Amino acid sequence: MKTICLYFEIHQITHLKRYRFFDIGTDHYYYDDFENERSISDISERSYMPALNTMLDMIKQNKGMFKVAFSLSGVGIEQLELHAPQVIDKLQELNETGCVEFLAEPYSHGLSSLANEETFRMDVKKQMEKIKEYFGKEPTVLRNSSLIYSDDIGMQASEMGFKGMLTEGAKHVLGWKSPHYVYHCAQAPKLKLLLRDVNLSDDISLRFNNSEWEGYPLFADTYINEIASLPEEEQVINIFMELTALGIAQPLSSNILEFLRALPACAKAKGITFSTPSEIFMKMKSVSELNVPDTLSWVDEERDVSTWLGNPMQREAFNKLYSVADRVRIANDPRINMDWDYLQASNNFRFMTTKPSNVGLERGIYSSAFDAFTNYMNILGDFITRVNNLYSDDIDNDQLESLLTTIKNQGDEIEMKDKEIARLQAKIEKMEGEESAKEEVIEKKKTSKVTKAKKKVKK
Numbered sequence: 132m133k134t135i136c137l138y139f140e141i142h143q144i145t146h147l148k149r150y151r152f153f154d155i156g157t158d159h160y161y162y163d164d165f166e167n168e169r170s171i172s173d174i175s176e177r178s179y180m181p182a183l184n185t186m187l188d189m190i191k192q193n194k195g196m197f198k199v200a201f202s203l204s205g206v207g208i209e210q211l212e213l214h215a216p217q218v219i220d221k222l223q224e225l226n227e228t229g230c231v232e233f234l235a236e237p238y239s240h241g242l243s244s245l246a247n248e249e250t251f252r253m254d255v256k257k258q259m260e261k262i263k264e265y266f267g268k269e270p271t272v273l274r275n276s277s278l279i280y281s282d283d284i285g286m287q288a289s290e291m292g293f294k295g296m297l298t299e300g301a302k303h304v305l306g307w308k309s310p311h312y313v314y315h316c317a318q319a320p321k322l323k324l325l326l327r328d329v330n331l332s333d334d335i336s337l338r339f340n341n342s343e344w345e346g347y348p349l350f351a352d353t354y355i356n357e358i359a360s361l362p363e364e365e366q367v368i369n370i371f372m373e374l375t376a377l378g379i380a381q382p383l384s385s386n387i388l389e390f391l392r393a394l395p396a397c398a399k400a401k402g403i404t405f406s407t408p409s410e411i412f413m414k415m416k417s418v419s420e421l422n423v424p425d426t427l428s429w430v431d432e433e434r435d436v437s438t439w440l441g442n443p444m445q446r447e448a449f450n451k452l453y454s455v456a457d458r459v460r461i462a463n464d465p466r467i468n469m470d471w472d473y474l475q476a477s478n479n480f481r482f483m484t485t486k487p488s489n490v491g492l493e494r495g496i497y498s499s500a501f502d503a504f505t506n507y508m509n510i511l512g513d514f515i516t517r518v519n520n521l522y523s524d525d526i527d528n529d530q531l532e533s534l535l536t537t538i539k540n541q542g543d544e545i546e547m548k549d550k551e552i553a554r555l556q557a558k559i560e561k562m563e564g565e566e567s568a569k570e571e572v573i574e575k576k577k578t579s580k581v582t583k584a585k586k587k588v589k590k
Contacts, residue, residue, distance in 0.1 A: 132366065132402060132403070132404060133358060133359070133361070133365075133366050133367075133368060133401075133402070133403045133404070134366060134367060134368070134403065134404045134405065134406040134411065135358070135368045135370060135394075135398065135403060135404070135405050135406070136200070136325060136367060136368065136369045136370065136405075136406055136407070136408055136411055137198070137199045137200065137370050137405060138199070138200040138201070138202070138234070138274070138297060138369070138370070138371045138372075138408070139182075139199065139200070139201050139202075139371075139372060139373065139374040139376075139377075140201075140202055140274070140371075140372070140373045140374065141179070141201055141202065141203045141204070141207055141373075141374050142203070142204040142206075142207040142240045142373070143170070143171050143174070143204075143206070143207040143210040143211070144170070144476070144478045144495075145162060145167060145206055145209075145210065145473045145476060146162065146163040146166040146167050146170065146495055146496070147161050147162060147163065147473075147479070147496075147506065147507070147510060148161060148162055148163040148496075149163075149496060149506065150506055150509045150510045150513075151509065152509055154509065154513070155509060155512050155513045155516070156513060156516065158513070159513060159517060161470065161473070161474075161510045161513075161514075162473070163496070166495070166496075167210060167213075167214070168213070168214045171210045171211065171213075171214045171215050172214055172215060174375060174378075174379060175211075175214075175215040175217070175218050177378045177379060177382075177383065178374060178375050178377055178378030178379045179215070179218045179221075179374060179375075179378075180217065180218065180221065181377070181378055181383060181388060182374055182377040182378055182388065182391075183218070183221040183222065183225060184221065185377075185388045185391060185392055186199055186225065186391075187221070187224060187225055187228070188392070189391070189392055189395055190225070190228045190230045190231075191228075192395075193395045193396075193399075195228070195229070195230055196395055196399065196404065196405060197230065197394075197395045197405050198230045198231070198232075198405040198406060198407050198410075199225075199230070199231055199232075199405070199407075200231070200232040200233070200234055200272075200407050200408055201222065201231065201232075201233055201234070201374070202233065202234035202235070202236045202274045203222075203233070203236075203258075203261075203262070204236060204237070204238065204239070204240035204258065204276075204476075205237075205238030205239065205240075205257060205258045205261050205472065206238065206239055206240060206472055206473060206476060207240065208261055208265070219265060222265070222266070223265060223266065226266045226267070230407075231407075232270075232272070232407035232408060232409055233262050233266050233268070233270055234270050234272050234273065234274045234297070234408065235255050235258060235259050235262070235270035235271075235272065235273045235274065235293065236255065236258055236273065236274045236275060236276060237251065237254040237255055237258060237275065237276050237475075238254050238255070238257040238258040238261070238472055239254055239471075239472040239473070239475035239476055240276050240475075240476050240477055240478075241254065241276060241472075241475030241476055241477055242276065242279070242436070242439060242440075242449065242475070242477055242480065243453075243456075243475060244275055244276075244279060244284050244287070245279070245426065245436065245440075246449070246453040246456065247453055247456040247457070248287060249456075249457070249460060250453070250456045250457075250459075250460060251287065252287070252291060253460060254475075255273065255291065256291075271292075271293060271294050271295075271409055272293060272294065272295045272296065272297070272408045272409055272412070273288045273291070273293040273295070273296045273297075274296065274297045275288075275296070275298075276477050277428045277429055277430055277477060278297060278298045278299045278327065278371070278427075278428055278429040279298075279426060279427070279428045279436065280296060280298035280299070280324075280423060280426070280427055280428075281423050281424065281425065281426040281427070282316060282317045282318045282422065282423050282424055283318070284426070285316030285317070285318060285319055285322050285324070285423070286316065286318040286319045286322075288316075288319075288322055289316060289318075289319030289321055289322040290319075293322065294321070294322070294323065294409075294412055295322060295323040295324065295325065295408060295409070295412040296316075296322060296323075296324055296325075297324075297325050297327070297369070297371060297408065298324060298325075298326060298327070298423075298427065299326065299327050299329070299427050299428060299429045299434055300326035300327050300328055300329055300369070301329070301427050301434035302329075302434075303427075303434065304421065304422075304423055304427055304434075305326070305421075308419075309362075309365050310326035310327065310328050310329075310369065311328065311361060311365035311366065311367050311368055311369075312365065312366075312367060312417075312418045312419075313325065313367060313411065313412070313415045313416065313417050313418065314326065314417055314418065314419060314420065314421040315417035315419075315420050315421065316420070316421070317420045317421060317422045317423070320417075320420065323412045323417055324417075324421055325367065325369045325408055325411065325412075326369060326421075327369050327370075327371040327429060328368055328369055328370060329429075331354075331357070331358070331368065331370055332369075332370050332371055332372050334346060334349060334354070335349075335354075335370070335372060335376060335381070335387075335390075336372035336373065336376035336380055336381070337376075337380065339381045339385060339387055339390070340381045340382065340385035340387070349390065350390070350393075351390050351391075351393035351394050351396075351397045352393075352397045354390075354394070354397075355394065355397040355398050355400075355401055355403065356401070358398075358401075358403060359401040359402075359403060366415070367411060367415065368403075371429070377391065431486070437486060438481055438484050438486065439477055439480040439481055439484070440480065441484060441485070441486050442483070442484070442485050442486075442500070444483050444500065444501065444504040445480050445483045445484065445504075447508075448479075448480060448483065448504060448507055448508060448511065449480060451508070451511055451515070452474060452475065452511060454515075455515055455518045455519075458518055458519075458521075459471050459518055462518065462521045462522065464521055467514075467517065467518060467521070470514055471514075474507075474510070474511065474514060479503075479507055482494050482495070482497055482500070482503035482507075483500045483501075483503045483504045483507070484500060485500045
């Protein structure tokens with residue numbers, strides 16, 4: 132029996148403000164608050180809320196047959212907390228149906244998996260804690276930023292305890308193979324993989340409203356019939372996209388939500404179900420390993436990481452940012468950590484791309500890739516100075532980690548001693564209270580004896 136795995140990414144760009152060279156050292160706030168509030172409010176109204184309301188109706192109307200998965204970046208959640216909490220409320224309502232799975236991904240929606248293993252591990256762990264806080268469950272399936280994956284990243288994911296990952300069903304990786312099976316990591320056989328069906332996903336997210344596309348107009352029954360016509364043994368159909376595809380990339384006026392709403396009934400008529408990634412990993416075995424020695428993603432025709440690291444400007448910015456990764460982790464300063472999350476976000480590097488793309492790129496305040504690079508490097512220069520100013524440059528990372536570990540251990544020891552002192556103080560107070568009570572009883576007895584003696588004398 133065929134099953135559809137439908138997954139949506141929810142991530143919100145944190146827009147940086149115009150930051151001049153002369154701001155370095157004097158201005159440590161890097162964000163365009165007005166644009167951040169405007170953009171998330173607009174996207175929530177035009178995409179997130181209508182799409183999530185539709186999915187909630189679909190779950191109720193289809194009595195649990197319709198299922199869906201989401202991943203939310205940590206920085207995206209922060210923007211929702213500030214400017215669109217109704218989206219989080221709706222996601223919690225969806226979560227209560229039991230038909231939704233929330234996946235793990237890097238908190239920053241960044242490229243840490245390509246640079247620093249410990250930073251990547253902590254980035255994912257931080258997001259998982261946020262997901263558990265809001266939805267009550269710790270994710271067991273990982274989705275890296277933009278489906279970035281390689282054998283090495285798969286090994287890291289396995290070591291982190293994940294049972295599966297989502298990635299791209301790229302032609303140059305699959306070759307003659309089909310994306311409609313469960314595979315496993317070449318270096319970690321226990322880690323199962325689901326591969327995005329590029330054509331079926333892009334039919335919805337990129338082409339649905341394109342009147343020049345040969346498949347236009349696309350109807351739900353036609354779409355499901357295409358899935359049903361696949362070979363019987365190809366049972367897993369993975370349709371992955373950004374949630375903004377529903378309402379932004381494909382406007383609501385295109386009837387994209389009506390198309391989505393009709394899918395479950397059409398699928399049921401063909402004996403096709405919907406499943407979450409965890410359900411598929413639990414029920415289905417891997418058919419073979421997937422060898423991915425070079426990193427792939429779901430972006431551009433090349434399906435690689437060149438959209439973020441394809442030119443010298445991007446690589447310089449990337450290398451400079453992660454040159455302080457260990458120091459940021461060791462220092463663990465709250466304000467530095469917040470800026471670190473936002474500066475890691477992959478869109479900062481994509482704004483610097485010079486390669487052509489079949490998907491339009493909106494650079495925001497930047498007039499060119501060089502403009503984006505210059506603004507980011509000015510901010511990064513100030514940020515790195517702040518990181519280095521936390522502790523003397525004369526102390527290397529190993530010395531700093533040892534020093535901070537010693538300080539932490541001393542702090543823990545002091546805390547334990549304070550607790551012991553408090554405990555002993557309470558014990559002393561209790562003993563003193565008991566002693567005082569005994570003395571009071573003895574005094575009462577003495578007083579009683581004296582009183583009785585006086586009464587006898589009077590008689």
